[in-house]
Amino acid sequence: MARSTSQLYLDGVSVSFDGFKAINDLSLTIDPGEMRAIIGPNGAGKTTMMDIITGKTRPDTGEVFFNGVIDLTGEDEASIAELGIGRKFQKPTVFESHTVWDNLELSLKAPRGPFATLFHVVTGAEKKRIEELLELIRLGEKRDELAANLSHGQKQWLEIGMLLAQDPKLLLVDEPAAGMTDAETAETAELLKEIAKDHSVVVVEHDMDFVRSLGVKVTVLHEGSVLAEGSLDHVSADERVVEVYLGR
Amino acid sequence: MRDGQLMGARPVFFPVAKNRRSPVAHLPERNLILRDAETADPQDDWRIPSNRGGPMSFLKSFLVLLCLAVLSIGSVSAQDSSEALRPLVNELAKGKFDETQRQVEALKATGDPTVAPALEALSAGDLYFRKSDGMVFIAQREGKSYNLTDPLTGEAAGTAGRREVKKIKVNNRLRRVIRAALGSLTLQAPDPAVRMTAAEAIFKAQDPEKIEALDEALAAETDDNVRTVMEQARAAAVLNSDLDESEKLEAVQTLSDMGNRDALSLLIAAQSASAGAVQEAAANAVAKIEKSIATWDAAQNIWYGLSLGSVLLLAAIGLAITFGVMGVINMAHGEMVMIGAYVTFVVQELIRTSAPGLFDYSLFIALPLAFATSGLIGIGIERGVIRWLYGRPLETLLATWGISLILQQAVRSIFGPTNREVGNPDWMSGAFEIGQMTVTYNRMWIILFALLVFAGLILVLKKTPFGLYTRAVTQNRRMAASMGIRTPWIDALTFGLGSGIAGIAGVALSQIDNVSPNLGQGYIIDSFMVVVFGGVGNLWGTLVGAMTLGVVNKFLEPYAGAVLAKILVLVFIILFIQKRPRGLFALKGRAVEA
Amino acid sequence: MMTSFLFRAMDARAGIFLALLTAVILLVPAGNLLVPEDSPFHVPTYTVALMGKYLTYALLALSVDLVWGFCGILSLGHAAFFALGGYAMGMYLMRQIGSRGVYGDPILPDFMVFLNWDALPWFWYGFDMFWFAALMVVLVPGALAFIFGWFAFRSRVTGVYLSIITQALTYALLLAFFRNDMGFGGNNGLTDFKDILGFDIQANTTRAALFAASGIALGLCYFICRAITRSKLGKVLVAVRDAESRTRFLGYRVEHYKLFVWTISAMMAGIAGALYVPQVGIINPGEFAPANSIEVVIWVAVGGRGTLVGAVLGAVLVNFAKTWFTAVLPDVWLFALGGLFVVVTLFLPKGIVGTVSQGWTALKQRKVSASAESGSGTPPTAPPQSPAAPANLAGPGKGKPLSSEPQPAE
């Protein structure tokens, strides 16, 4: 696996909190344009892995590269986001006292400095882009609602919309289907597949049906390192994976 | 005042005793008066040989008296003695301090311990003279009048109205003279404690004329401790005398061995007043003592720091619950402390009026009451106001600020705006020394008490079902509720617990600080600093935080002064929080994000 | 760019507020100076001084609201910036006394003569010039806020931790200024002012002018705050307040935003302090007292956090209540004031303005939703409101998790 051609490259990453090894010698490569599903039991280190990629947590050892050349371990959240890595949280996190429209406007790719935003005027192009996104995430009618008043599923979508508004190269999506109805789950899967056409995507999910419906390569994490990798059928045939999931 | 006079005057003592048939015979009556007069001073008993020490001590005192009688030259009848002394005692009432001082000296010169009670009373401000006939009495106020006691015979002498008697004034200089006089009069008293006091008095007086008396007393002394003090007193006197060098060198050595500040003070004086070998020896001794004091100073500073830390801990520990655990920005916390202090005041006031004997237990009585009062008020506040504000901690700031204003004003309206007196029980007063370090009892008890409260709280939170529920509710309210915990009650009780602990902190703080409506305001900021510095939600953090801040403050104080030390501590907190944005002991995991 | 920035600040609400403020600025001095004293419309000097003080308090409240209401930084130390601005102005006024002090020393203020200082300390240089003092009024609080904020925000000190260290800051300054060795007059502070810009500070015309200046400063700062909060930057601030991590992961450098608004706010507080001092005639370390900072927060909460008008209204109302209570119920006024705070918290959780505008929009909402009933199936639990009003205040208090600011549980 060549670092130079990868979208995201993790090698030998370890991090521990107070002696507890949350991530243990983790290596992972995502190619440009790839969609990858990551599964694993609770405490396998999925969220911590995302924290490392997005700059929230610094790894103790190991390398994290973006686009093959950019060392992410030296950057903070804001600059990693500006490099083109978007992240959706496990629990939907939107700006509740802003309207749907404002949520998207804040996420749009634009200069991020205080003075730039102070004198910012919304352009026609930006408006058009927001309209497009509203269409995509099916919230056109709710554009003037406060985000606080959206349903759970709608908030998930809004957050995905905000991710897209950033125009990232890589999306990290943490449990997008949690708390959704079956119909919503299916729709979300469609939405992700749509997105994956021109972005790299990493999806962390518990719901096996959902992962199956994505139909992509799967990585199984366990105790902070990769346990198995391959198609869903391949990994679910792996005895160790079964053991981890069913317990010893 | 020469020794001869002393000896010559002694014989009068025996007849007095004889007249009373036995020294013990009139004990009850006299003792009664003494009890009334000076409940606080257990050392008064010397005046009459106490039979509390059992037959042996009685025998001993009797023998002493007998010896004195044998030594007597002349024989004077009891009436004569009283009559002879009475005019002298009455003279005390005449003139200004200088005059009184001369009279005290004259009384001392009689060498007759019978006058000691009169001198003691004079020193304590209990000696009065009757305006009508100029007779001097020991007077105890009772209501609007005074009970009079004859200072020589100890017999009750009727009562007098407020305007009929006048107090004989006494000032510090006079008190020092009396102390010295009593010292020489009582150097051979039967009670070792009295002899000890006498020796200490002579030590302070540094009177070279006492050297012979001391030698005599030393020869007869059986108690080692008293002997040591007498030797020190003798050394002090020798340094102040014109005795020869060898005596002085020996004295310097004695004081050097004594090694404390009192000795240092004398040695410094001796150093500048003498020359040659004595000066050199004194200089060496001074250097030695100063070095040892400097070492002890570090220990002393740590002690001060711990003591300040324990005060901070006490003040903050209740807040560590209401703010730290429950997340209520409890601005009324200081007022809970204040209420605890006022409960102590009320308890002591009741005890004073109805059961003075219980005074030493007043704090123990106050503790549960303060806990209950503050706790109930806390529960009231929680039920009435705070429970509507969960999830809006910043608004609890607003509401509890309002409550704190109301409570302050309420206390001001009920108890008045001025300081109220909360006394220290005997076991909280005074100090003892460890090496060169002075440890005051109240500070020591407060440190222990703070640690005890802390340990108790930890136990409650970790080992009881209530503690379990509390932790459950604060960690995950919904889950706790669904498991059948009645969260509203747990909230109320937890807040009550925090407030109650603040209340018992108030009991302790009443011992060292003002009891006024402003009491709480003085502690609230420091309390928040401690809790935040230690890490919100972590009781151990509060403990370590309080102690750290206390010790840091006390180490800075000697160099920077009290004001700058405090400023530096605040700056230290600000910088520390930059390094650890969640305090000393940050809560781990995803749970806390306030 | 600039025009749109300014234009954005103006809307109906701002218009009404500024019109009212203008009326006050014009009418009160006119009522004092032009209307004869026996007329019922005469405004006594006492009232002018009092209202002038209220206006400076309102400006202070505005500055607190900007950081707390819009960016979620609860400052318990804003009085420090207020007092520093006040001291800068006070130092100018002291230098203006010149040889009219009791000792008649042309250079040294009285307290220095008194404590045997033989020369002016270096930090007093320049304060004899108004422009320099005016600059310091803004720069000193601004610089302190910048340095403090630079460290605190970079270290990501948030929530109560930040609040408490702001309190530590003001407390430390309180103690420092109490020290006579500092050269700021110790506990007595700076007082006995004579002139400002050559005008007698006690003259009614000067008072009226100071009153008007306070009003204008308040209006201008309101306008600036309004422009800031309605810009995209304002939206980012609210975003930071509601979900700081989210904002970070969107690529915003949260600390820069906080630092920006924190510094601006401190400068405004400094201006408020500078206008306050000549009107009350004294500045002393008591102004640094942590309790003062807490009070400011309370004004804002009473008026309505996150609404600029609310901050102004809260400051004026609470202080009016205080003035009134201390005169009418001198012995028990704390009951009334304390009770007011409790009642407001319990029954007007969003403050006066917040509650009123909530009622207003709820009314509008009902009309709207009556026509468009259907769709989402999730009827709004809380009516939409000014984007600034914190949403977390909307829900019912009970049963919610303890964490107040909805923070993401990453």
Place this chain on the structure above:
Amino acid sequence: MTKTFKQLMLGGLMASTMIGGAAAEETIKVGILHSLSGTMAISETTLKDAMLMLIEEQNKKGGLLGKKLEAVVVDPASDWPLFAEKARELIEVNGVDAVFGCWTSVSRKSVLPVFEELNSLLFYPVQYEGEESQRNVFYTGAAPNQQAIPAVDYLMNEEGVERWVLAGTDYVYPRTTNKILEAYLKSKGVAEEDIMINYTPFGHSDWQTIVSDIKAFGSAGKKTAVVSTINGDANVPFYKELGNAGIKAEDIPVVAFSVGEEELAGLDTAPLVGHLAAWNYFQSADTDANAEFIETWQAFVGDEERVTNDPMEAHYIGFNMWVEAVNKAGTTDPDAVIDAIVGVSVPNLTGGYSAMMPNHHITKPVLIGEIQDDGQFETVWETSGLVVGDAWSDYLEGSKDLIADWRAPLSCGNFNTVTGKCGGSGS
């Protein structure tokens, strides 16, 4: 400036007489400006009650100029700018003819310009640092020469003190007093190293370090004393620490200028017997006037245990002086009263008469008292005559040439006797 100033005074005068005139149809109003809440309430509330009592008593005697007196009470809440605001309210809105109030120096400084501007009268009842004399203010408390210097003299002569600790709260009164004392002690031949000066913040409550410093300083072989200008609230913990550390008055006496009966009421004084205070009045003063005053006071507040103190006596004197002066002038007009009051002499509570001097300070006896175990002081020394309050200290560089005399033609609070000019030492 002087022209506008005069106009201003005139305007203020007109306003006050007009409002005053309207109100005076029934009563003469007296303002009481003492903090009833906040940190100073602890001391000042008593003075408010004392004033109410004095006014009530005066009304029982038939009031003043045939009218009843009416007290107007406000609460400046220990907030210094608020003092100025409330003073203005009293004078301008309520139309009071005289104000009795303030405790701290800073509160007095804060209201000074208001009284000057509106030309009203302030009676200030607390001992203070001096260095001030204002036309509209009457200082009925002690100036430093009426308290500090006699106390030091006493310790030197009676107790033979050679080594001095000057401990105070860090504000202007202790700073000035200590400055004066330092100069005075040095003039008496006390060496630099025998003086230790220590300042603590307001409300300081942890005295362990300082008390042990005092102890150490006191063990240098010379008789040592502490001169304490520690402010009210901090005294209780200070004395508690002293008592516990076993520092006895016979060994290291402490003489305090801010500790009165009221402060001692919050303390168990048994361990403190013999420590000293210097005042111009003690509750224990054995005179009929004082006995009557105490009785009236205790009846007024309904508390047999309630103590009296020096600032209360100052108000008693100040109030009676004002009454006398108003009677003499036949009007409450401030200018007339200011002219009439100089030279007015009224009985004080310690058996003599106090007179208002031209510098607006009064004459007082100086008493040194020792703390007794019942919380009272016993006078152990007093000046043989009355001491005239000195507005400007002779021991301070900037002020030794200044005098104050508010009588015509001088009418100046800071007249420089060297330059012969009014207006301080400058040119």
